[in-house]
Amino acid sequence: MSPSAPTPAYRRLSVEERRSQLLAAALSLFAHRAPEEVSLDDVAEAAGVSRPLVYRYFPGGKQQLYEAALRSAAEELEQCFDEPREGALIERLGRALDRYLAFVDEHDAGFSALLQGGSVVETSRTTSIVDGVRRAAAEHILSHLDVSEPGLRLRMTVKLWITSCEAASLLWLDEGKQPPVDELRDWLVDQFIAVLSVTGARDPQTAALVKALGGDD
Amino acid sequence: MSPSAPTPAYRRLSVEERRSQLLAAALSLFAHRAPEEVSLDDVAEAAGVSRPLVYRYFPGGKQQLYEAALRSAAEELEQCFDEPREGALIERLGRALDRYLAFVDEHDAGFSALLQGGSVVETSRTTSIVDGVRRAAAEHILSHLDVSEPGLRLRMTVKLWITSCEAASLLWLDEGKQPPVDELRDWLVDQFIAVLSVTGARDPQTAALVKALGGDD
Structure with a gap:
């Protein structure tokens, strides 16, 4: 790929990469707004993907996504204590x-x-x-x-x-x-x-x- | 009333008395069990009244009763600070x-x-x-x-x-x-x-x- 080629919006990611990308997008939204003010559409938009794709990874919807984001934040937080x-x-x-x-x-x-x-x-x-x-x-x-x-x-x-x-x-x-x-x-x-x-x-x-x-x- | 007469189970109470009685029954149940483990039937039974009577006073059901009991407990708690x-x-x-x-x-x-x-x-x-x-x-x-x-x-x-x-x-x-x-x-x-x-x-x-x-x- 030449350096000037634009990054395709839907680059093929592995399942794990996609999941991480969605979680990161969710976490950054949950970091600045109360959970009730974040919709799945917001998460899809922030990650640059479609809403159905978010549902494919998190069929339980916002609740499941929130819990997964929370678990990932909890892991990050526990790493703070490693001294x-x-x-x-x-x-x-x-x-x-x-x-x-x-x-x-x-x-x-x-x-x-x-x-x-x-x-x-x-x-x-x-x-x-x-x-x-x-x-x-x-x-x-x-x-x-x-x-x-x-x-x-x-x-x-x-x-x-x-x-x-x-x-x-x-x-x-x-x-x-x-x-x-x-x-x-x-x-x-x-x-x-x-x-x-x-x-x-x-x-x-x-x-x-x-x-x-x-x-x- | 002679001293030996039994207390009637359904003595006529004023609206305020009845409300207080139901709140007291609810509070004593909520004091010993998590709210999800207390049913309106339990409250009716503890107060010695029918379930419809509980609903007449608290048409919003358990949520309303819980909030009213909580408010009454909060008032009691604030009195602790009066010194x-x-x-x-x-x-x-x-x-x-x-x-x-x-x-x-x-x-x-x-x-x-x-x-x-x-x-x-x-x-x-x-x-x-x-x-x-x-x-x-x-x-x-x-x-x-x-x-x-x-x-x-x-x-x-x-x-x-x-x-x-x-x-x-x-x-x-x-x-x-x-x-x-x-x-x-x-x-x-x-x-x-x-x-x-x-x-x-x-x-x-x-x-x-x-x-x-x-x-x-």
Whole structure:
């Protein structure tokens, strides 16, 4: 093909490539609008394909496409938590948060719609995909803390902090992405240390961690 | 009426009394089962009335009944936050939390179903009732803190802590109501002071509050 030949609109893609292309188009639409405001026609148009083709890949229609897009976003989000087990724990946490907040920044409206609930496409399946991401985040943190059998109080503390990070990112989007993202990251890290210390005052397992964290810095 | 006469099953109630009776029956069912597991027949049976009577009061069926029950629970919940403006702030916060946690204890399964989302009866209307309670909680706290124009960082801190209390009560229910409720209350109060202090390190308005809280104790 000569360099000047136009790219054909319907280049033949493999099944996997086509599926990925449709998911990417859906994700970029769901990222900027609430799911109820995205139609299959919009997805077809964004991907430059026909509506029947979208249905061929997602015969369950918008619900199926939304769930597949959500699953793909969840995988991307879980990759944010992949952090080498090297260096100070606080810095690892800061780097994971940087990646998480970049994800929130990129997927803003879709991220809000998903977490705020009340959406017509929200089902127990979508809820369980989101819960899976929360569980993965908690497991990553506990594994970096080198805790294999976290007690009730430590488990609750880690989960509460993850909820706080989620809520903080929603508020951050609501507030026009204020305060600046670097400040938000440091603030969340400091909150983690602070709530761990509060728990440490009533839980020996957490107290030992707080001590180790201080020495690690 | 002599003391030994049995209470008639269909005593004539006023419209308001009947409505309250049906709502109370619905609330007690929604408190122990997820909304999708409660039928209008269950509500009729619990209230000792016929199903058509339930429909006469709630022609929109279960969705309408659920929303009305939710509204009534939201009012009850907002009353938990009514605390006289007397004594140390930390103690006022502790008393409001005691009432809130008693509410969570009483409405357990219904409380979880509502806040965890993914329920078939969840709509933007039910979400906005719940958001109204969150807003009311934030306003109460800021008014007790004597702040009329909270800045971004203080507002976010208060909202994040409210989210933490919600998440903590869900985890507490999941964990079979462990740790003991008094410990949970003190833990949440301590978390509030800790996250306020973290925010105070980067926000003068919050720093002034933290100082005042310390002196108030």
